[in-house]
Amino acid sequence: MSNTTKTAINWEVGPIFRALMRNKVGAFLIAIQIAVTMTIIVNSVFIIVERSHKMQRESGIDEDNTFYLSSLGFGNNFNAKVSIQEDLNLLRNLPGVVDAMQINAIPISGSGWSMSLQTQPGAEYDGVGTAVYMVDQNALNTLDVELIAGEKFVATDIRWRDESTGTWPDKIIITKSLALSLFPDDEWQTVVGKTVYINDVEPMTIGGIIDQLQAPWTDWDKVENVMLSPEQMDQESTRYIIRTEAGRRDELMPQIEELLANSNKNRILKGMRSLQETRERSYRGHTAMIKILSTIMVILTIVTALGIVGMASFSVNQRKKQIGTRRALGASQAAIVRYFMVENLLISTVGVVFGALLTIGLNIVLVNVFNLAKIDWYYVPIGMIVLWLVGQIAVFGPAKKAATIPPALATRTV
Structure with a gap:
């Protein structure tokens, strides 16, 4: 990032923050949504990784070529x-x-x-x-x-x-x-x-x-x-x-x-099963959990991204004349895009910081109540980076749309 761009961002942070404070409810709701999404996703990823490692552990025996069956004898002559x-x-x-x-x-x-x-x-x-x-x-x-x-x-x-x-x-x-x-x-x-x-x-x-x-x-x-x-x-x-x-x-x-x-x-044979089938049956609960958590993570990410898109699009529609005025005063399309990207970055930062605290809190509950392992420290910063990226990607479309608003819109009275 060039020094000029850094200076521009630093100059714009104050006005952007004050503008957000005039619409606190929308920004707060998006930040909460990001925090909850991060909390669930990070803990879900940790659980999925932990379950996957368990499922991949070697039993120590030749599973591919081993099977078993039971024999139940009966009668006085058995x-x-x-x-x-x-x-x-x-x-x-x-x-x-x-x-x-x-x-x-x-x-x-x-x-x-x-x-x-x-x-x-x-x-x-x-x-x-x-x-x-x-x-x-x-x-x-x-x-x-x-x-x-x-x-x-x-x-x-x-x-x-x-x-x-x-x-x-x-x-x-x-x-x-x-x-x-x-x-x-x-x-x-x-x-x-x-x-x-x-x-x-x-x-x-x-x-x-x-x-x-x-x-x-x-x-x-x-x-x-x-x-x-x-x-x-x-x-x-x-x-x-x-x-x-x-x-x-x-x-x-x-x-x-x-x-x-x-x-x-004088006997009945039953329960013939391969070790591979036994492994599949034993880990069936883990497999189902991984599928459910993966589905939840995808849905939450999509919902959060749509929420960011919706708020940004609403903001663009509400501020068309203001954006047109900025364009008339010489603001470039890149400056308009940067404005909305920085605005989202501020909201996302509040969300991921709060989300980091919720993530750790939820993990403590899971450890104490369900005897799960403590989450590794690096999951939290990785989750923060991912949610930052999701926010930036989601807001980019509305920001590009805002950048196309013509300067002539500033002169319209209707």
Whole structure:
């Protein structure tokens, strides 16, 4: 911007401000509209970004090639242990299947089992929450997770758990995230071999650490706190998770369902679903929220822009003779455009400053009431710049129209 232009703007700010004070209601309403729009848009963008980041988090498993289904046995002759072992042998030997196992819960499904682990025994000590997956020696290969420290489970580590079992295995595998949560002052590699306590006093040894695996609950703030327990469940109702070779999941899903159905008539198969479908269902609420907030932001921006256009157009129509007089006195078209742009800039500035305060206030309410994260500081100045630009773009049309008013209009009496 040239020095001449800066001087002209500085010279015009005073008269423009005084002119606005003679029409305070219209300017005030537009400023309030800008403030409310900024408040909603900035907080909405922050929520959308936060939800999008959550939806893009990796679960740690091979989602593209993994599915699961449930088996419900019935009848006096149904033997859960025998059925489970026969099913797993059948699945693992099927061409196209990488591995399979029984599991008590599915990652990112929304339903699972959680416990609390402590680094010292006793009910007086606080624990760290963790999701619990009951798995066998094929867990790492089935889930496609990487062991980054310690040892994996072997067949002799696996035990059977029935409804009356109240104790826990001696050895577990945990995620790196859980290791850091349990022992924040230690290097995660050194956690292998340490003892943790479940049910306040029951000791378990950390036998291994895996890189990443998500809990079933996608909105949990400790979503990567996961424990693998070496157990198979002696229950009539069981769930199998199956990992296939790349690209063969959809082909094998109906085949496996039919194969298992024919192999044992004393059970019902249900709930067959891919991990991709599970992710979509689990994040359906986030997806809907993003769509709703995006729609609201677009509508608010359009309404605010139309409000600015309407006020500027009304101002132009009210001041046609005044503008014609200025043109007759030598004001250029650029000066007329600049007048309305500066006028809008003043109104927008009041609006965005008030909007910044409302934005922070609304975020504090959302944090306290809905337990949302605090907004990052840079969202506020970015929101202010965006609303300034919206105002300048919206007022440019009426300002150009004002600049075309001929000087001869100043001489008209009607």
